[in-house]
Amino acid sequence: MDTYFPDRDIRFIAVNDNIDSDEGESEIAPFKNVLNEFYARDISKKCRSSYRIRGSTGEPLAPPPYGYIKSPDNPKKWVIDPEAAQVVRDIFKMALEGKSNETIARILQERKVLIPMAYWQEKGIRKGGKVTQPNKYKWCKTTITKILTQQEYCGDIINFKTYSKSYKNKKRYDNPKENWVIFKDVHEPIINRDDFELLQTLVVKTKRRAPKKENGEKNMFCDFLYCADCGSKLWYHTNTTNKEIHFFSCSNYKKDTRGNCESRHYIRADAIEQVVMLELRRLAKYLESHEEEFAKLLAEKTNADMLAEQKNLETELNRATARNEMITSLFAKTYEDNVSGKLSDEMYMELSHKYEVERLELKTKIFEYKERLAKISEMEQNKDDFLKAVRKFMEMETLTAPMLRELIDHIDVYEKEGGKKNYTQRIVIYYRFVGYLELPSSENENYKANTRKGVDVEYIPKAKSA
Template sequence: MKQSDNKTAHGTAALYCRLSRDDNMDSESNSIQNQKKILQRAAKDKGYTDTIFFVDDGITGTTMKRPSFQKMIAAIEAGYISAVFVKDLSRLGRNYIEVGKLTEEFFPLHDVRLVAVSDGVDSGEGEDDFTPFKNIMNEYYAKDISKKRRIVNKMKGNAGIPLSPPPYGYMKNPDDPRFWVIDPEAAEVVRCIYRLALEGNGPLQIATALGTMGALNPSAYRTSKGISKGGSKSTLEPTKWNHTTVKKILTLQEYCGDVINFKTYSKSYKMKRRIENPEENRAIFLNVHEPIIDRVTWEKVQSLQTTRRRLPTVTKESSAFCGYLKCPECGGNLTFHFNQGNHDIKFFSCNNHNSGLRKCSSTHYIRLDFLEQVVLYEIHRLACFANEYENDFIKAMVGRSAKVAENDRVRKKRELDGLLARDRELDMLFERLYEDNVSGKIDDARFAKMSKRYEQEQGENAGRIKALRLELKKLEDKRMDVDAFLETVRRYTDATTITKRMVAELIQYIEVYPAVKEDGITNQRVTIHYNCIGAFEVPDRRKIPERDILLETRKGVALSYAPAQIAI
């Protein structure tokens, strides 16, 4: 036995254990329990009776920013540690530059003995010339694992398998953990958030409402269900919601039933910071799992999030039409106002006429009470037409242009599926080629030539895949969901008042034209552009209410409603 083993060592020995997915976590030889046993026995054999464990479980060795590792470094700097024991050098890390600094500079500077049991390294018995090479091989192992994992993730991601954990509202499918199913309790909170958004509430207002309701925030909900998630722990109270959390929930397309892969990426296996991927580089798969929010509602909420309005400064009161009225001449939004002498008189007007720019040649002005009558009347006419003449309504909605658009979509989808299949095939070919090169079946020259050809083809395909995805997304945004729109319209058949949710669900925007006097009658013209179907003039038919809206203004002027003509 060596002399160093016979005498009792002085000082405290740090026994450092680390395990991550890179290290084959299923292997008993690499388990934390096994590492502890090995290190405890080795420390005892070397004469160390005062030992302390530092354990990082589930953390990659490519980063040196590990909690327990950093505590051990701090203890060494404070002079509390005289020796460090690890199972092998890869436990210290798989970054040969950083590990090299530790073994060549940091440990000698602080007079710390390093023992790597499985590698036969003991700095107390002299330097080991092969230690730097072992560190290089440890990093190469991490690099090789990262490369293989990227290939596997790319194959899974392009096959429509979710690469991220299920968002709040979903959980892993017990029958197939690769996919998601609805979590009923959390999904109901998600639906509530979208309902509140459609009613005109912002993220902060929704967060306050959820707290009042006593709904558990996502972090507290996961804890209550025994679900662990990485990252820092939330310090919020269980029923306290952050408005940024609400905002994120309101933007997740996954709630429509879609899977979106490759949202982020990292430039290197050494860099853990994720970078947001451009939209054209993402893989989007529609209707993979059961939706929590229907697509029409989700898209409407997205439009609401981009048109948040400030409340008027007089009474801080808002209108359901704020952000929906447009000037057909300049394209700007009409602004909500109160009459300074009588706050009961509320109206919308285009500022570009009265401003110094004079973009509009005439005043685009409409009173709120008159507008409410007009919109409610037109919605009643639309609902009546949809109920009494459903077939005619559907024919009017789905014309030749919609069929042409659908044919174009199918053709582009078929081409995209073919390119994605070829991309997956190339990944498998490249992986087999790589394995053949490592095993010696293919020499380096042949490998370089074939891999270059595969990479060139993948690069050409990638450009076309990006273009097709963008084209399909534009077509998908324009597709009409007649059934969903019919159902929405029918919900407001007997509506007696205008609500924010009604406007949000039915209307895209409303064009307001200047009031004109014709044959002694002042007519106010407006055009309503509905969601999904655009501008639509309900035909005059039996059982459909006739137009008869007249408002007596305070100046004694009779204002009549006349819909603007829609070009067919």
């Protein structure tokens, strides 16, 4: 009897090939089955150990993703596949421009770009998966999502993303991120790391599909605007009567969506664009004329934020660590009470399950706190990245979606104050790397944007909480 196990493609011959014979079952069959079980388990353990060693030394355990191929000189190294890598760059470029995954998939299909599986088949590269495809140009949005979230395109190797529970179970399970082993800058990157990390924040924030329009595009301010009162995202709409009017409103407004926000927080798309352009030009002008003061302002801002964040994280980490130690003690005491008869088996199982769930949650939190504390030191570099982004904006005449994503994290929109024709509306811009930034202003500065005839929106560059 040839026997296989799922961890590796290794075959072994069972101790007894004819346990069930014409003469009936052998008396020693159960013992031989036990030996076979031990043998399979031992081989699996050795393979797992070898697998763990190779993965821990930086050897890629998975085949190269679309855009890479194995090096002809060293199959353990990945090199860029120029043709596929260009498609990956185009996908990231379109995503950073604000195109949805469905739109990107449609564009690639219209360009007659082969899907990854069809591309590998054409190049003679063996890959697992569905071999036959009805349409070799029909990209799926899930494929786009997978490409946009693969850190390997930054030049990294990530091992142990999945695991198997037993050599008897072929199913692979997702491994928690804290159990991954990441080796950075192992091979040549296809995508800039900063662009990749920026896109991941957008992927997390973006949940609602782009509104249907004639050109199929969504406004570049989608996913940037938030209600200042309830914290919900502002959704993009087109006026049903006048298709030329596009606006944003709170997704949690009680009269539109049966939410609980009292006000609509209506703001026109052209108004927010002009106001943001005005503020960014003001920011660039201040940098150009007061470079030293601007650098000092950023240093004070990042240092203050860094110290506050560090203090908060250290407090939370100490609290989680102390609770984790207490859980260990409580679990041990519960076990002793169960053994001594003070606690029933049923109560012991219930409490032990409760403690185990909490322990796993604490383990995740502790990992996240330590990871965020490790990134605190990067905040010093953040102000330099912000200065580079502002200087890049100074060279541009118009605001583009990639530049918007490079400069701004989010914008809080307050409800209008005043009448229907004469009103002011407060918006607060939070920049990437540095958060809310209040610049010195003079009395002569004008922060009004004329969006159309007879309508002005006034920008007040100071948050209520500032």
